Amino acid sequence: MADVEAMPTFGAELKDGFKSANAWVGHGITWLEDIQQFYRDRAVIEKDYSAKLAGLAKKYFEKKNKKSSQLSVGDTPSMTPGSLESASITTWATQLTTLESRAAEHDAYATKLIQQVADPLKYFGGRFEEMRKRHSDYADGLTAERDASYDHLRKIKNKYDTTCQELEAKRKKSETSYDKAKTQNAYQQQVIEMNNAKNTYIITINVTNKQKELYYHEYVPEVMDSIQDLNEFRVLKLNAIWTSASTLEESLMKQSAQMMQTLTQQITRNQPHLDSMMYMRHNLGGFQEPANNAFEASPVWHDDHLMIVDEPAKVFLRNVLSKSKSQVGELRREVDRKRRDVEAVKALKQKVRNGTEKKKDEVEVITHLFALQQDLHSVNRRRMTAEVEMSTITAVVGDVTQGAKNHNFKSQTFKIPTNCDLCGERIWGLSAKGFDCRDCGYTCHSKSLRPRPMLANRRHSSADPTR
Numbered sequence: 357m358a359d360v361e362a363m364p365t366f367g368a369e370l371k372d373g374f375k376s377a378n379a380w381v382g383h384g385i386t387w388l389e390d391i392q393q394f395y396r397d398r399a400v401i402e403k404d405y406s407a408k409l410a411g412l413a414k415k416y417f418e419k420k421n422k423k424s425s426q427l428s429v430g431d432t433p434s435m436t437p438g439s440l441e442s443a444s445i446t447t448w449a450t451q452l453t454t455l456e457s458r459a460a461e462h463d464a465y466a467t468k469l470i471q472q473v474a475d476p477l478k479y480f481g482g483r484f485e486e487m488r489k490r491h492s493d494y495a496d497g498l499t500a501e502r503d504a505s506y507d508h509l510r511k512i513k514n515k516y517d518t519t520c521q522e523l524e525a526k527r528k529k530s531e532t533s534y535d536k537a538k539t540q541n542a543y544q545q546q547v548i549e550m551n552n553a554k555n556t557y558i559i560t561i562n563v564t565n566k567q568k569e570l571y572y573h574e575y576v577p578e579v580m581d582s583i584q585d586l587n588e589f590r591v592l593k594l595n596a597i598w599t600s601a602s603t604l605e606e607s608l609m610k611q612s613a614q615m616m617q618t619l620t621q622q623i624t625r626n627q628p629h630l631d632s633m634m635y636m637r638h639n640l641g642g643f644q645e646p647a648n649n650a651f652e653a654s655p656v657w658h659d660d661h662l663m664i665v666d667e668p669a670k671v672f673l674r675n676v677l678s679k680s681k682s683q684v685g686e687l688r689r690e691v692d693r694k695r696r697d698v699e700a701v702k703a704l705k706q707k708v709r710n711g712t713e714k715k716k717d718e719v720e721v722i723t724h725l726f727a728l729q730q731d732l733h734s735v736n737r738r739r740m741t742a743e744v745e746m747s748t749i750t751a752v753v754g755d756v757t758q759g760a761k762n763h764n765f766k767s768q769t770f771k772i773p774t775n776c777d778l779c780g781e782r783i784w785g786l787s788a789k790g791f792d793c794r795d796c797g798y799t800c801h802s803k804s805l806r807p808r809p810m811l812a813n814r815r816h817s818s819a820d821p822t823r
Contacts (some may be wrong), residue, residue, distance in 0.1 A: 363629045366584040367577025369636050371643040374495045374580055378488065380430040380635055381587045385484045387427055388594065390419060392477035395601065399466035399474070413455040420448055429638035437638055443630035444591060450622045451598065454615050465608045473601045480593050483719045484586065490726060491583045498575050505567045509649060512560045519553040520657030522546055550657070551664035552672045558651060558663050559676070562748045563741050565648045570740065572645050575733065582726070588628030589718070598623045663752045674756040677749045680742040681757060687739035694732040701725040768792045776800045
């Protein structure tokens with residue numbers, strides 16, 4: 357057989373056409389029910405010999421003709437196949453033609469058809485459908501992840517717009533208020549809030565764009581290739597069962613041995629990738645990848661796409677960078693571990709398919725492989741997010757975590773009036789709960805901490821007089 361790995365794949369050629377491909381693979385799996393029922397019907401008809409065999413062949417020729425286009429090129433091909441049929445359909449037609457030439461069968465042959473052909477078709481049909489549904493659910497999950505990323509970006513954009521609106525309101529208020537010091541302080545605090553929201557928005561844009569890129573160039577192609585492999589695995593099993601059926605018929609029907617040998621040769625030429633090749637040729641269509649997300653200025657706060665890099669912003673960025681740096685190393689190692697696990701199971705799957713490992717069930721191996729790939733995907737998304745956050749920040753301000761020391765915050769109840777070192781306001785409330793640093797005494801209240809947890813947990817610096 358030719359090297360299937362060297363052939364074009366769904367992921368490379370069809371891009372994000374999973375929905376159509378999934379339906380096409382589903383038709384192939386459903387088709388196994390027709391073939392299974394064919395052999396069960398035939399087992400009954402075999403008792404009546406040649407007269408009913410001819411009628412059965414005609415019946416299933418009609419079924420094949422009705423579904424030929426659907427099974428060969430799918431429901432909505434971009435190019436009609438004309439009179440062409442897929443390799444599997446052609447192989448099936450050869451079997452029906454051979455059946456028309458048969459004249460007699462007996463009970464033992466009918467029993468063997470049920471045991472060695474129909475029952476295995478029913479078994480594998482159920483297993484293939486289970487795997488197809490897992491692919492479909494996974495593809496739906498990828499789409500949901502992509503849409504969630506876009507929704508998250510919109511929420512971050514809305515939050516940025518809100519902070520800009522609040523900043524404009526406080527700016528106007530500072531110009532008209534009699535208490536200039538207080539309103540000016542509120543205005544400056546809002547500037548910091550807006551800058552942090554903007555930086556978060558820009559970081560989220562980059563993360564979303566990277567997720568989008570991976571979705572269209574890695575995640576979806578990977579599941580497309582996997583469902584192609586599932587379909588070709590189905591064809592391999594179908595070929596094996598067809599070969600078994602033809603071998604039974606050959607041994608029982610000595611007079612038609614030559615016809616059955618021809619049929620067997622036709623089946624062996626039905627390589628799994630041939631159906632896929634025909635489907636791809638007739639379903640190639642235009643693919644337009646969505647454009648990258650770009651920074652959009654707030655309609656009430658005219659701004660550019662550059663990140664804010666003043667000292668308050670650096671505090672925020674330093675905390676984001678510190679968190680990402682602390683995660684990325686372990687995430688990379690975990691990705692490497694999980695990728696090695698995936699490659700090991702892929703090698704095992706190939707051994708099972710090649711017949712060098714006969715103690716394993718290939719369906720169970722594929723199920724395990726799919727679970728490992730899902731775990732790898734999940735960890736790899738987290739690694740990518742951390743790396744994009746790191747590269748986005750360091751490209752603008754460098755590694756601002758070097759030489760810094762974190763505050764060591766603890767929850768605290770202040771029994772005497774105390775001002776927040778972050779915003780200058782009184783730490784208020786019946787219980788006066790806030791936070792202070794065990795090392796330097798820096799204080800802030802929960803109201804300031806919650807809207808900007810990274811800012812509140814800012815780092816010590818050599819210029820901090822309370823260090």
